[in-house]
Amino acid sequence: MKKIMVQVFAFLLLWNYSVYAESLSSVAKLIAQNKYEEAIQILEPLAQAENGDAQNRLGEIYHFGSKSLRDYTKAKNLYVKAVKNNNGEAANHLARMYINGEGVTKDPLKAKEWYNKGNTRV
Numbered sequence: 001m002k003k004i005m006v007q008v009f010a011f012l013l014l015w016n017y018s019v020y021a022e023s024l025s026s027v028a029k030l031i032a033q034n035k036y037e038e039a040i041q042i043l044e045p046l047a048q049a050e051n052g053d054a055q056n057r058l059g060e061i062y063h064f065g066s067k068s069l070r071d072y073t074k075a076k077n078l079y080v081k082a083v084k085n086n087n088g089e090a091a092n093h094l095a096r097m098y099i100n101g102e103g104v105t106k107d108p109l110k111a112k113e114w115y116n117k118g119n120t121r122v
Helices: 002-032 036-048 052-064 072-084 088-100 108-121
Strands: none
Touching: 002 036, 002 052, 036 052, 052 072, 052 088, 072 088, 072 108, 088 108
8 A cells, every 4th residue: 555655646746747847848938939928827826836946937037027027026025935945046136136236225245145045055
């Protein structure tokens, strides 16, 4: 019985990962095509489920995407969540925001803190 349970768990884990990987792959294509709204529809449920990669990608859309979607506050909040979920790239984005004053007050010390956090998570 334990062996069957382990096999079922392993199958579900692998299936879930493949669905997740496929979702992020399709998101990358949508972003490359500037189809941000469609990418957001895929990313939001993953981000709400505490997926650090999805939180980072969603933050990138609000940080770097089209001007009509640009929202530095949303980007910052998503990056902070992503860092808490071990996404080092999000910490580097936060550092950039503090270096350039993108939606935050320029603060080289906070930027350095975020860069350091990013380097420990990559």
